[in-house]
Amino acid sequence: MKKILDLLTEEMGQAFAAAGYDAGMGKVTLSNRPDLCEFQCNGAMACAKKYKKAPIAIANDVAEKLAGNRMFGSVEAAAPGFLNLKVSEAFLLRYLEEMETDPKFGLDMPAKPKRIIIDYGGPNVAKPLHVGHIRSAVIGESIKRIYRYAGHEVIGDVHLGDWGLQMGLNIVGLQDRKPDLIYFDESYSGEYPEEPPFTISELEEIYPAASARSKEDPEYKARAMEATVKLQSGVPGYRALWRHMLNVSVADLKKNYASLNVEFDLWKGESNVQALIPDMVQYMKEEGYAHESEGALVVDVKEETDTREIPPCMILKSDGASLYNTTDLATILERMNLYQPDAIIYVVDKRQDLYFEQVFRCARKTRLVKKDTELKFLGFGTMNGKDGKPFKTRDGGVMRLENLIRETQEEMYRKILEGREKGHEISDEEAEKVAGIVAVSALKYGDLSNQASKDYVFDLDRFTSFEGDTGPYILYTITRIKSILNKFKEQGGNLSQVALREAQNESEKALMLQLTQFHAVMAAACEETAPHRICAYIYDLSNAFNHFYHETNILKEEDEAKRSGLIALLVLTRDILETCIDVLGFGAPERM
Ligand code: ARG
Numbered sequence: 111m112k113k114i115l116d117l118l119t120e121e122m123g124q125a126f127a128a129a130g131y132d133a134g135m136g137k138v139t140l141s142n143r144p145d146l147c148e149f150q151c152n153g154a155m156a157c158a159k160k161y162k163k164a165p166i167a168i169a170n171d172v173a174e175k176l177a178g179n180r181m182f183g184s185v186e187a188a189a190p191g192f193l194n195l196k197v198s199e200a201f202l203l204r205y206l207e208e209m210e211t212d213p214k215f216g217l218d219m220p221a222k223p224k225r226i227i228i229d230y231g232g233p234n235v236a237k238p239l240h241v242g243h244i245r246s247a248v249i250g251e252s253i254k255r256i257y258r259y260a261g262h263e264v265i266g267d268v269h270l271g272d273w274g275l276q277m278g279l280n281i282v283g284l285q286d287r288k289p290d291l292i293y294f295d296e297s298y299s300g301e302y303p304e305e306p307p308f309t310i311s312e313l314e315e316i317y318p319a320a321s322a323r324s325k326e327d328p329e330y331k332a333r334a335m336e337a338t339v340k341l342q343s344g345v346p347g348y349r350a351l352w353r354h355m356l357n358v359s360v361a362d363l364k365k366n367y368a369s370l371n372v373e374f375d376l377w378k379g380e381s382n383v384q385a386l387i388p389d390m391v392q393y394m395k396e397e398g399y400a401h402e403s404e405g406a407l408v409v410d411v412k413e414e415t416d417t418r419e420i421p422p423c424m425i426l427k428s429d430g431a432s433l434y435n436t437t438d439l440a441t442i443l444e445r446m447n448l449y450q451p452d453a454i455i456y457v458v459d460k461r462q463d464l465y466f467e468q469v470f471r472c473a474r475k476t477r478l479v480k481k482d483t484e485l486k487f488l489g490f491g492t493m494n495g496k497d498g499k500p501f502k503t504r505d506g507g508v509m510r511l512e513n514l515i516r517e518t519q520e521e522m523y524r525k526i527l528e529g530r531e532k533g534h535e536i537s538d539e540e541a542e543k544v545a546g547i548v549a550v551s552a553l554k555y556g557d558l559s560n561q562a563s564k565d566y567v568f569d570l571d572r573f574t575s576f577e578g579d580t581g582p583y584i585l586y587t588i589t590r591i592k593s594i595l596n597k598f599k600e601q602g603g604n605l606s607q608v609a610l611r612e613a614q615n616e617s618e619k620a621l622m623l624q625l626t627q628f629h630a631v632m633a634a635a636c637e638e639t640a641p642h643r644i645c646a647y648i649y650d651l652s653n654a655f656n657h658f659y660h661e662t663n664i665l666k667e668e669d670e671a672k673r674s675g676l677i678a679l680l681v682l683t684r685d686i687l688e689t690c691i692d693v694l695g696f697g698a699p700e701r702m
Contacts, residue, residue, distance in 0.1 A: 111216035113630045114205060115139065115149075118195070121181050122151050122172070129171040132157055138195065147186070147194035148623060154191040165191020199612035202622050206610055209628070210682055215689070216629040219261035227265045227445055228254050230457035231367070231374060234271035235359045236280045238314045239366050239511040241501050241568075242459070245490045248557045248695065250457035251372045252641040253488070255693040260636040265449060268363075270379030272356055273437065276317060278338030281351055282330070283320030284308065285337075293347035302347070306354035310362045313355060342384070356381075369515055370550060371695050383440035387432050390440055390478075391425055399476045400425055411471035420464070423472040435469060442473045446483070453484035455639065460489025460563055488639055491565035493557070501568050518549040521574045522582070526702065529576075536702070544699045549574070551581030551696040558694055559645035579649050584691060587652040588698040591684045594664055598677055601665070610682070611675025617658040621679065624654040628686050632693075641694060648690045655683050 115138055123136030135153030142150065154169035161168065169187035176185040183198040209216040230250020233239055250266065257264045284307070285294055291307050292298055308316070324331040341348040360377060367373065391407065394400040400409050405428030412420045425436055445451060456466060466487040473479050495501045503509045523545035530536055536544070556573035560566040576582045595605065613619035627647065635643040664680070667673040691698060 111208060111212060111218065111629060113633075114197075114626045115630070117205075118149055118181065118197070121176075121179065122153070122193070125172045125175040125179075126153060128175045129168075131161065131168060131172070141194070143194075146188075147184075147196055149195040149197070151193040151195065152191075154187070154193060158191065169193050197623075199619065202619065202626070203610060203612045205626055206622055206682065209626070210610065210678075214259070214261075214629070215686060217260065217632050218629075223262045224257075224452040225263045225265070225449065226257055227267060227449060227451045227454045228257075228457065229267050229269045229441075229454060230254075231268040231372070232271065232458060233268065233363055234274075234276055235379070236313050236355045237271075237276060237317050239363065240508045241493055241511060241514055242508075244370075244511055244514070244553070245493060245557060245562075246457050246459070247367060247370060247372045248554050249488070249490055249562050249641065251370075251695045252554075252558055252693060253455065253457065253639050255695060256632070256636050256639075256641065256644070259689075259693050260632065265376060265451070266374045267376040267378055267445075268374040269441070270356075270360075270377065270381075272352075273342070273380035273384065274434070275334060275338050276321070277341055277352055277355065278334040278336070279320040279324060280313070280316055280355055281337040281341065281348060282334045283316035284351065286320075287312075287316070293351045296345070296347065298347065302350040306358050307351075308354070308358065310358050313358055366511055369512075370554070371697070378441075380437045380441075383437060383444050384432075386440040386443055387436055390443055391432075391436075394425060394476050397476070404428065409472045409475060411468050411475060413471075418464075420467060420471070423468040435465075435472075438469050439473060439476075439478060442469075442478050442485075446479055451483065453486060455486045455488055457488045457490065457562075460491055463487060463489050486639070488562060490562045491560075494565055494567050496567055496569060498567070515549065515553065518553055518570065518574065519545050521570055522546075522549040522552060525574055525576065525582075529702075534702075544702045547697060547699045548582050548585055548702060551585050551691070551698075553581075554694060554696050555581030555584065555645060558641040559649075561640070561642050579645075581696065584648050584652055584687065585698045586702065587655055588684060588687050588691070589700070589702050590659065591655070591680050591687075592698075593701060595677065595680060595684070597665055603677065605677070605681060608674040608678040608681065610678045611671065614672065614675075615661070617654075617661045618676075618679070621651075621654045621658045621683065624651045625682060625686060628690075632690075635693075644690050644694060648687055651683070651687065651690075 118138040119136055121136075122138050123133035126136045127133040135157045136151060137153060138149050138151045140149060141147045154172060155165040158165040158168060166187060166189055169191045172193060173185045173187045176182055179185070180198060181201045183196040186194045188194050228250050230246050231243065232246055233243055254264050254266045284291070288307060293302065293307070320334065324334050337348065341352055391400070394409060395407070400407050402408075403422065406424055407426040408422035408424050410422045412422075423435055424433055425439070426432060442454065445454060458466070470485040470487070473485065479485065493501050501509060503513070523542060526536065526541045526545055526548070530541070552573040556568065557566070559579060572578070573580055574582060576586050599605065613622050631643055631647040635641060662676065664673070664676045667676060688698060
């Protein structure tokens, strides 16, 4: 469906042409002065020189051509040459009616949908998820949903870190605690037990301890490296332990992600592509892409136009070991083989920016991808505490994601009970359930409402507030609408029989105008991979709705056709808000 700005621009262009001016001057934009008009066109000023005429005279000529036009409610030429525009209520109604009948509210589907892989989450096996992982999961999930809504085929891959030194550290850490486990007996050749020899909590204690010790004790680190090599070369007991760690860890990760409505299509990881590495390296050598440098194997990726130093992409270390790079390149190879994606998007900490630049250039140069395959790095900034430093627990440790979610839920629960003191009816049980749902909106909206690449401050009190630019405010608006619709039904109203009507006053028209922006915003969010555009939109839309709500007696409206029009407007507002929060990755309760 055409964007409202495009329709107005077309009409305006025709008026310019009819008045003898260049039709290209008719560009219409949202108004800078909402107090004066809804839209504006500055074309008269832009072409004054060309026609050697005062801008206001041109604006007057154009306005004259639009007299009686059905699209515009008013067209005013204003000094020095603005065209101040309002659309007609009838045009606005027709536009919304068309949106309302479309399952995507006017968003055009792509002629040729793309297949897109999104690499996000990126947790590491046997290391607890911490807040650093929250952004990748939250942003990636939203981008996945935005592209899907926009008609593309999207595959989300968690890309587990399941192959590096951390696995060796876990193995030696476990060996210290339970040296008698059968897995460490290299003479053993039978089957290994199906039950894992540790719980997730044990596993989570093992890694930090082993990691800390390896930093102080070189011998210990050497042991961990040896264990990593043994694991990678396929020693059966180590492989069996690794499999247990993977299973225990993945079950826990899934539970954590589920509490954030984050879901992956693929649970692949670094280990999955190790078998592809030898052939890939061979190919890079044979084709002359890779060469030796100080014993290591590298691919040069710098370009003449570079304004910063881009070091070569290292494929193998001098001891022949592969690296994080090598695995990412092999993963690209595998993804191309299995899925032939049109694009791969990586949602990773922006500090890995240079790293991905090297990997992408290397993948292009060595033709792992097709010429038109898009490789996109979506780097995100850090989640900081109020002190402006990376977010920590009160005692200075790394905050576990689980605890962050729990703290947010507790704060939400407290705020909901506060509301109960003010007269909101809600049972303890429902308050707890609602707090869970609203907490997810607080965390996710708090994150997504910022441009992804920027750092932001995690402010629990602000994020959980029912007022201002927050998730709970949006949900509060939605539940307010739902509660009116429920009352309407209780009074015998039928939602399938209501019909939109022309706006009766300014606040109603302002709400209708906000609704018209939905598909333009969704298209832009998709184009720019920018969930924050949707947050900004639903904040404006919620404000427009609440303003309208305070000015209007919806259920007390006696004129039945008018009441029906108001209810239909509520239904459309609810549906658009719920569509938006769904692509952001959270939902609304029935009431709160
Ligand atoms: N596991 C990595 C980390 O914790 C993130 C993985 C990002 N994705 C990728 N394809 N390299 O830093």
